[in-house]
Amino acid sequence: MCGIVGFCDFNKRSNADVLQKMTQSLHHRGPDDSGTFFEEQSGFALGFGHTRLSILDLSPLGHQPMRVGKMVITFNGEVYNFMEIRERLEKEGCTFKSHSDTEMILYAFQQWGPSCLQYFRGMFAFTLYDEEKQKLYVVRDRVGVKPLYYYHKDNTFLFSSTLKPFHMHPAFHKEVDMASLGLFLQYSYIPGPHCIFKHTQKLLPGHYLEISLTNRDIKLHKYWDVVDAYNQPKLDVGDEEAIRETEKILSESFNYRMVADVPVGIFLSGGFDSSAVAALIQKDRTDRLKTFTIGFDVPGFDEAPDARKIAKHLGTDHTEYYCSPKDAFDIIPNLPDIYDEPFADNSSVPSVLVSQLARKQVTVALSGDGGDEIFAGYNKFSQSIKYANGYPQWVKRSIAKTMGIINPDHIPVLNQQYNFSTRYEKMKHILQSNDPSDAMNIISQYIPQQEVKRLVAKEYKDYKTFFDLKEEFAGHNDALSKMLGIDYKTFLNDNNLVKIDRATMSVGLEGREPFLDQKVIEYVSRLPSHLKLRDGVTKYILKQIVYKHIPRELMDRPKKPFIAPLTVWFMNELKDFFLNYLDEGRIRREGLLNAEPILAMRNQYLSGKKVNHQKLWNLLIFEMWMEKWMK
Known part of the structure; x- marks a missing residue:
């Protein structure tokens, strides 16, 4: 796990000093080593930077940027099957100097060009310079585990693992993109490829850019898409065969993620996903895995006792830590630096805490991210199907029409319930929809689009996102398959993976997601939906696998979200954050948001009324980000 950064400046105004500053800003992602590559030719200035967190081949031979022949690379991530590919390359005459996957990528590109990407199993983002062909290749892994941003304006192309280094380049113009806001x-996150800044994008997962250094042409190529996996013919298999094959693929994927020359641990929440990772890896090992859990002294939020019981059953070397309001208070001011694009999933707080906890003992940590999106673990899937298809259309239309006449704020008793007006408006729009994918999109919104328009001070044209993807699925996909595919390309990629990457990297810890091997989704996407969601039971097939290794009585309990209890803490310890950042003078000076509705919402919340705390958290995070990055 590392940080990568660089530029291709056709104006030739970039230099080695700028490159060095950009690279240094990513020190937290790679504290063990750093390096740069700078070259000027007649038509451009080219710079690559790299900060290294040593995981494989800890020797100086793994130093980056790395050159082999006429190719130079700066690489972030891991290709877990690199030894298998290396053996194939050796048979074709390649001679290796190191034991790193970085060198393998260079030789693979020399031999096969971009088609080599089909062989890679892992998480990666890299930029490769082919001097002979005068081309740059900017590549991101299939799922988007590893981040990669790029900025393109006025013949200057910048790329980086995060946005921080762009601020170090004089050609970067930081202007907020209102549609992304x-x-x-x-x-509470920005769906890709969009970014908070104009002229800036996230490189889409499963894609690469091909940049010609002679004619400045930039082409975007797709080499993998989860929709293509769902569009494959469905398998006709029974429970037993599906369970056996799924466990086999999961075990292989999970154990690939244990490949490292440094200590490896597991984030164990006590839920089915992280428990599956711990169980399937521990069962084949005599050494005790290290597992880590964060707990909260607030009822309804604490999973630590459950995780402790599972760790004891599996025999792992378990560490837990209880998060206090002070712990959260210490982290919250640093969130705009850790997440240098606005990001408001409040589970980022415990994610940073558990990363800090794990980093004291290990350099690599595995998580259970992806299990819910692959095996249908979220209630929003069944809710969307129920709301969209569970009632006759004439009934839904009639109810929605009536709801459109009534102001929810004028309904006695109900208008005192938590977040009632927002839920009322969302339900009205869901009832007007006949498609579960549209219903899921509405459910996924913390602030409905109509309300966002009232909060934002400037007009903008809405962007399309991958929530609008339903027409790309083949006809044999049912509603659940479409929603799973969409969630994989939205919430998983731009929320969950962003959360864990930035949290782990903030302390120099490599996070790995064992569920996100392409072999897992390419098989499970072809399974019939009743093996994922059956009679109201979520993650059916995964639960059957876990029950083989962990007793049901330890696992069968209500699902708890991995979030900090900010709703409890805001009214007391965190109140000053609202008063400071959601301040009328500040909001009016910036000119991006409308002060009146924000102040009304803030004052209602602080007076004890049941206002949606997530709305205020989104606004708070944005204002903190503005103070950090837009001054």
């Missing part, structure tokens, strides 16, 4: 307020 709207998306952030809606979802």
